[in-house]
Amino acid sequence: MDNVNDKYKALFTPWKIGNVEIKNRIVMCPMGGTSLFGWFELTGCHFDKEAAALFLERAKNNVGLIIPGIAPLRDTFWGKWLWQNPKMFEELKVFMDELHKTGAKLFIQLTAGMGRSWAITELVAPLHKNKFTRALVKPIIDTSHELASPSPQPSRWAHDIECPEMTKEQIHEIIEAFAKTAKLCKDAGVDGVEVHAVHEGYLLDQFSIEFFNKRQDEYGGSFENRYRFATEVVKEIKKACGKDFPVSLRYSVESKMKGFCEGAMPGEDYVEVGRNMEESEKAAKYLQDAGYDMLNADNGTYDSWYWAHPPMYMPENCNLDDVAHIKKFVDIPVVCAGRMDAEVGAKAVAEGRIDAVGVARQFLVDPQWVTKLIEDRLEDIKPCICCHSGCFNFSSSKGHANTQDLTDTMGLSRCALNPETMQSKKYTVEKAKKQKNIAVIGGGIGGMEAAILLAKRGHKVTLYEKSGALGGVFVAAAAPDFKEKDKDLIKWYIRELKKHPIEVKFNTEVKDVKSLNADEIIVATGAVAKKLPIKGAETAVEAVDYLLGNKNVGDNVVVIGGGLTGCEIAYDLYLKGKKPVIVEMQDDLITTPGICLANTSYLRDFFKTNKVPVHLETSLSEIGKGKVTLKDKDGKTFDVKADSVILSVGYNPASLAKKSRKVHVIGDAKEVGNLRTVIWGAWDACMKL
Numbered sequence: 001m002d003n004v005n006d007k008y009k010a011l012f013t014p015w016k017i018g019n020v021e022i023k024n025r026i027v028m029c030p031m032g033g034t035s036l037f038g039w040f041e042l043t044g045c046h047f048d049k050e051a052a053a054l055f056l057e058r059a060k061n062n063v064g065l066i067i068p069g070i071a072p073l074r075d076t077f078w079g080k081w082l083w084q085n086p087k088m089f090e091e092l093k094v095f096m097d098e099l100h101k102t103g104a105k106l107f108i109q110l111t112a113g114m115g116r117s118w119a120i121t122e123l124v125a126p127l128h129k130n131k132f133t134r135a136l137v138k139p140i141i142d143t144s145h146e147l148a149s150p151s152p153q154p155s156r157w158a159h160d161i162e163c164p165e166m167t168k169e170q171i172h173e174i175i176e177a178f179a180k181t182a183k184l185c186k187d188a189g190v191d192g193v194e195v196h197a198v199h200e201g202y203l204l205d206q207f208s209i210e211f212f213n214k215r216q217d218e219y220g221g222s223f224e225n226r227y228r229f230a231t232e233v234v235k236e237i238k239k240a241c242g243k244d245f246p247v248s249l250r251y252s253v254e255s256k257m258k259g260f261c262e263g264a265m266p267g268e269d270y271v272e273v274g275r276n277m278e279e280s281e282k283a284a285k286y287l288q289d290a291g292y293d294m295l296n297a298d299n300g301t302y303d304s305w306y307w308a309h310p311p312m313y314m315p316e317n318c319n320l321d322d323v324a325h326i327k328k329f330v331d332i333p334v335v336c337a338g339r340m341d342a343e344v345g346a347k348a349v350a351e352g353r354i355d356a357v358g359v360a361r362q363f364l365v366d367p368q369w370v371t372k373l374i375e376d377r378l379e380d381i382k383p384c385i386c387c388h389s390g391c392f393n394f395s396s397s398k399g400h401a402n403t404q405d406l407t408d409t410m411g412l413s414r415c416a417l418n419p420e421t422m423q424s425k426k427y428t429v430e431k432a433k434k435q436k437n438i439a440v441i442g443g444g445i446g447g448m449e450a451a452i453l454l455a456k457r458g459h460k461v462t463l464y465e466k467s468g469a470l471g472g473v474f475v476a477a478a479a480p481d482f483k484e485k486d487k488d489l490i491k492w493y494i495r496e497l498k499k500h501p502i503e504v505k506f507n508t509e510v511k512d513v514k515s516l517n518a519d520e521i522i523v524a525t526g527a528v529a530k531k532l533p534i535k536g537a538e539t540a541v542e543a544v545d546y547l548l549g550n551k552n553v554g555d556n557v558v559v560i561g562g563g564l565t566g567c568e569i570a571y572d573l574y575l576k577g578k579k580p581v582i583v584e585m586q587d588d589l590i591t592t593p594g595i596c597l598a599n600t601s602y603l604r605d606f607f608k609t610n611k612v613p614v615h616l617e618t619s620l621s622e623i624g625k626g627k628v629t630l631k632d633k634d635g636k637t638f639d640v641k642a643d644s645v646i647l648s649v650g651y652n653p654a655s656l657a658k659k660s661r662k663v664h665v666i667g668d669a670k671e672v673g674n675l676r677t678v679i680w681g682a683w684d685a686c687m688k689l
Contacts, residue, residue: 012374022065029359030360031360032069034054035069040412041410044080050422050425054422059099065107065356066104067108069412074145082184086184097189109194110194112195112202112203115149116155116201119401121409125161150214178195182241195230198287200252204233205252207219207230211274223279223283227287234249247291252297252307254272255275255301257274284326284330297336302597320345335355336356364390365382367421380495387596389595389674390414391413392598397587404594405594416679429457435458438462438519439510442465442525444470445667448470448493448496451497454689461501462502465507479547520689523655523657532649537623539645540560540647541553543569556644557581558646562582562586562590570607574612583640589614617633650672
């Protein structure tokens with residue numbers, strides 16, 4: 001690796017976990033949906049060839065250690081234990097032989113379960129609440145087993161469901177299953193296993209945290225009792241596999257919890273109700289002495305989910321200082337994950353603060369990013385924008401469990417920006433049988449994605465953009481300072497367009513598609529903001545105009561609309577020293593399904609912590625001079641001071657033509673959605689041309 005930029009050289013040095021040598025310091029961290037054992041499918045556990053293909057491609061692109069997503073020891077559907085499926089491990093052995101040819105290593109992550117963090121869906125929750133239906137579906141999905149927790153307590157996702165207490169017999173079954181499954185992994189050539197997890201508020205973490213664990217037996221109470229489950233697991237694995245077989249532990253240094261479903265903001269002075277640093281210093285050493293060979297670390301629980309799954313609002317390298325601190329108390333390697341920047345991570349490795357850098361979602365967006373880093377082609381790396389729209393879009397709002405569609409819930413670790421990720425059978429670039437002249441109208445993300453894909457397929461593409469720049473409405477979406485990765489994405493698209501023979505016609509507005517000499521036409525003209533038929537609406541500022549800086553606002557700003565865009569505008573206003581007020585007609589902020597709870601809970605917690613006024617179940621009646629008049633759910637009207645009013649009440653499609661044999665409408669011009677619907681929709685249309 002002599003050609004590697006000096007800034008990154010520390011990442012490309014070997015290290016060891018136990019006796020296993022890893023060729024570099026880049027770890028592909030586990031992500032739900034990337035399990036090699038396709039456990040969350042109605043067909044039951046099986047060797048997942050889609051995940052295997054994903055890992056093999058990343059292994060060929062210079063990742064050092066791969067840790068696939070969680071593999072529950074007991075199948076979610078049908079209740080079969082993993083160790084009872086020998087065929088799956090035979091297929092795993094064939095795969096491991098192939099993967100080892102790349103020089104990469106792989107640990108299998110095994111989970112004890114989720115307990116109160118199990119993301120029970122809106123579809124399944126009613127089945128569990130009724131004793132008859134719960135018993136009826138038990139042979140297919142045993143919801144009581146999935147929800148079993150250290151002590152009776154509310155579900156994180158459905159607060160009106162009480163999770164049952166796990167029995168000692170269940171605990172012992174799980175410990176035995178860890179050992180049996182780990183032995184099968186070892187026999188299949190797997191380099192090690194990772195225990196999931198004293199981390200992120202999953203089951204073993206719930207046992208370790210006094211806030212969740214109120215047991216009166218040997219698995220609750222004292223420090224030693226609370227960590228007993230986790231220590232007995234590693235001891236049994238070592239008995240079955242030998243002391244030299246590496247066992248990593250997914251570990252959260254601090255819980256970052258202020259209470260039930262309430263997390264702590266970065267830099268906030270708060271009282272930790274979960275695992276604080278003092279206990280973590282002791283726990284890390286205790287877990288090492290029990291037999292764990294590595295800590296794969298970050299922070300947080302599902303109550304502070306944005307620490308373990310940082311959205312774009314969280315600082316880069318948000319967990320580094322805490323993880324680096326905990327390394328002082330152990331002798332085993334420590335990996336840090338959480339929006340890790342390669343240069344910062346390399347510096348931390350060089351200084352001995354951590355042993356390796358954990359990266360997850362960036363591998364979904366761009367499978368070649370490590371190779372590009374080695375070749376010093378950073379500008380070619382397609383950036384992850386931390387949206388969670390494809391990879392982990394479990395969503396929830398007041399009074400609702402996981403509101404995401406069940407097919408999405410079962411299809412994690414896809415990528416909003418890269419449709420091919422975990423969907424290679426549905427989305428793949430293939431040369432067209434016949435070259436066509438294709439016009440793409442609109443130079444936003446959807447139009448650029450379509451143009452690039454069509455060019456890759458061999459078509460002659462002309463892109464028409466009515467303005468003098470590319471990016472469309474996403475330029476406005478990317479405007480806030482905390483959207484640096486969104487800005488990078490626009491730059492990436494512009495560079496990528498130049499790599500293909502695509503003619504781009506700026507300042508060219510197409511008013512009639514019939515005027516175009518094209519075999520096929522892609523309409524990607526986006527959407528227009530909705531209007532409110534209320535008095536004074538003409539004095540308000542449209543969301544896009546605010547974001548682009550076209551119109552200035554005063555200090556006291558009322559944001560009408562508490563969806564994602566409205567909340568991000570309010571967040572931006574607060575960071576700029578303004579005094580935002582949010583008005584939303586729904587009973588919670590950001591109620592749209594598919595927006596990850598890690599993202600939405602950050603914004604909700606931020607507004608609560610910083611006392612940003614939020615008026616829910618409230619509508620706008622009138623915009624007056626220096627004020628707005630609002631109406632609450634009981635019909636009572638009241639005034640709120642407002643120097644400025646920003647409208648963020650949604651959009652309507654703005655297609656300039658209807659779908660026909662040769663006209664294909666995509667993105668928000670077809671149906672208003674998000675970046676995922678825009679990009680995947682572009683592929684849906686363009687793969688057929």
